[in-house]
Amino acid sequence: GAGVSQSPRYKVAKRGQDVALRCDPISGHVSLFWYQQALGQGPEFLTYFQNEAQLDKSGLPSDRFFAERPEGSVSTLKIQRTQQEDSAVYLCASSLGGIGEKLFFGSGTQLSVL
Amino acid sequence: DAKTTQPPSMDCAEGRAANLPCNHSTISGNEYVYWYRQIHSQGPQYIIHGLKNNETNEMASLIITEDRKSSTLILPHATLRDTAVYYCTHGSSNTGKLIFGQGTTLQVKP
Numbered sequence: 001g002a003g004v005s006q007s008p009r010y011k012v013a014k015r016g017q018d019v020a021l022r023c024d025p026i027s028g029h030v031s032l033f034w035y036q037q038a039l040g041q042g043p044e045f046l047t048y049f050q051n052e053a054q055l056d057k058s059g060l061p062s063d064r065f066f067a068e069r070p071e072g073s074v075s076t077l078k079i080q081r082t083q084q085e086d087s088a089v090y091l092c093a094s095s096l097g098g099i100g101e102k103l104f105f106g107s108g109t110q111l112s113v114l
Numbered sequence: 115d116a117k118t119t120q121p122p123s124m125d126c127a128e129g130r131a132a133n134l135p136c137n138h139s140t141i142s143g144n145e146y147v148y149w150y151r152q153i154h155s156q157g158p159q160y161i162i163h164g165l166k167n168n169e170t171n172e173m174a175s176l177i178i179t180e181d182r183k184s185s186t187l188i189l190p191h192a193t194l195r196d197t198a199v200y201y202c203t204h205g206s207s208n209t210g211k212l213i214f215g216q217g218t219t220l221q222v223k224p
């Protein structure tokens with residue numbers, strides 16, 4: 001596709017369930033970012049990949065959050081044992097990489113933990 | 115990490131210019147200033163970015179002060195569809211990572 005694609009668009013999970021959120025970046029984009037956006041707040045950085053290497057995971061809120069990009073294209077954000085405070089929109093963005101390159105965002109996955 | 119300061123909200127009359135200010139006093143010499151906007155239920159949309167010089171594209175103009183500590187996004191003829199949250203940020207020189215603040219909610223009124 002022409003843009004960043006995220007799936008599912010909406011996800012409802014029971015507390016304690018594991019969830020997996022998928023991101024398909026723009027083809028050829030080296031950099032991939034995950035953000036978490038709570039209602040009424042700006043996006044909060046979670047983690048960053050350059051190709052398949054996860055170079056920055058400083059924003060992951062706990063060890064229940066795990067991200068991977070094994071072949072340097074599609075990425076998955078996994079949340080184990082979901083909690084109510086994990087409810088948010090999870091945004092994925094990609095770029096060509098490097099200084100001065102703009103990020104292209106997907107529409108996000110809205111996660112609701114009941 | 116980048117930190118920017120923006121007014122939480124602004125109003126603008128339809129057809130008039132909207133001028134959105136941003137302070138980014140911690141910006142480093144090789145970091146670009148980026149502006150994004152977000153409409154409800156969508157991801158942030160790129161508007162414009164610049165390093166030192168003023169920039170203009172089909173969406174907006176970006177004015178960066180000489181000391182690069184602040185900038186202004188100008189929407190020359192605001193329409194109702196420009197109602198959104200506008201984020202100003204600057205990117206990490208190493209990774210391109212962007213740190214977002216709370217943004218400015220721009221309400222364009224008829």
